[in-house]
Amino acid sequence: MKKLVVLSGAGISAESGIRTFRESGGLWEEHDVLDVATPMAWAKDPEMVLRFYNERRKQLLECEPNNGHTGLAALEKYFDVQIITQNVDDLHERAGSSKVLHLHGELKMARSTADPMMRYEVDGWELKMGEVCEKGSQLRPDIVWFGEAVPAMEEAMHLASTADIFVVVGTSLNVYPAAGLIEYAPAKASLWLIDPNDVEIPINRHVEVIKEKAGKGLDILTRKLL
Ligand code: APR
Secondary structure (H helix, E strand, O other): OOEEEEEEOHHHHHHHOOOOOOOOOHHHOOOOOHHHHHHHHHHHHHHHHHHHHHHHHHHHOOOOOOHHHHHHHHHHHOOOEEEEEEOOOOOHHHOOOOOEEOEEEEEEEEEEOOOOOOOOOOOOOOOOOOOEEEOOOEEEEEEOOOOOOOOOOHHHHHHHHHOOOOEEOOOOOOOHHHHHHHHHHOOOOOEEEOOOOOOOOOOOOOEEEOOOOHHOOOHHHHHOOO
């Protein structure tokens, strides 16, 4: 089967009720990144950081995948679909997608502050101060914060380089290194972008733009590909 590699972002979860980051009314309008999404913020005020991610985790438990997620899962019937997501929600997996690589971590997981390899599933929505790993180190959200390395990037670059079809959906392509993945798609690959708003694409190649929300956009893409 042809390899279809997808780079997804917050926009694909918008129709499930999860806010994006940079649009009006987005998360970063209400919260300062420096207060909740950096290692310095964690060192300075871990309670505030835990509160921020606990709220997001609580909301996630009340959300369902939308037609964008299920549309990608359905494409597995025709293509070898590999999703590379910047999203920390589990809506791709809940929609039935079998190959999902999380670049920026997973909201439902926690990890040791001292040892990133020690990961744990969060029980319910609340991660509390005093919850520690076997080494006695405070558990933190298993999220890649600004200024931290992206451990899955090497695998993501490799996956992108094997694409026959490369699809970008629901991301403003503002955050690197994720935004640069499209550059790894081989010259033979067809490139697609699904977004209801204008997105600056960081490459000088033809990209088929479907200016729609994810649900409808995936429908159009599926019809075009088949
Ligand atoms: N369907 C598809 N795309 C949508 C929809 C929708 N229903 N609604 C909004 N969008 C688009 C917006 O037009 C925008 O281009 O989704 C994109 C969301 O962009 P951002 O808010 O910047 O989110 P994202 O690109 O995923 O952010 C990247 O930044 O904050 C960090 O780590 C965080 O993973 C995140 C990274």
